[in-house]
Amino acid sequence: MKYILRKHLEGNIPLEIIYLSEQGKITQRKIQVLEINPGHIRAYCFLRQTKRTFKMNNILSARLIKPRYDRSG
Template identity: 55%
Template sequence: MKMSIGQTIEIIYLDKAGKITQRKIEVLGIRNGRIRATCLTTGAPRVFLASSILSCQPVAENRYA
């Protein structure tokens, strides 16, 4: 899947300790195999390695919220 700045996606990620997590993130920037994002679960800024993202999909917009 191609990611775009400003897009909200759900990822399954393998961290450097070998732990698999599932997160919803808002993409802030993409550069040199790194995705700078805000984790929507914690509200914290994060950087994810594109090579460690096991799966990703766009989050459907809720038009009735």
């Protein structure tokens, strides 16, 4: 997980995470990793449109967001 997060931080590439909140809710988030700290990350959350802190242990999965291609041209 740390490897994926670090690669996206270095490449300034947004990614999608599945996250378990403190209330036990599972959410899907598009984030831009800003910094990686022991036990948590700071990231811009596109859903909330603000910087958020995410606990590493609560990130269930992370994946690259595939670009959408315009098929009109």
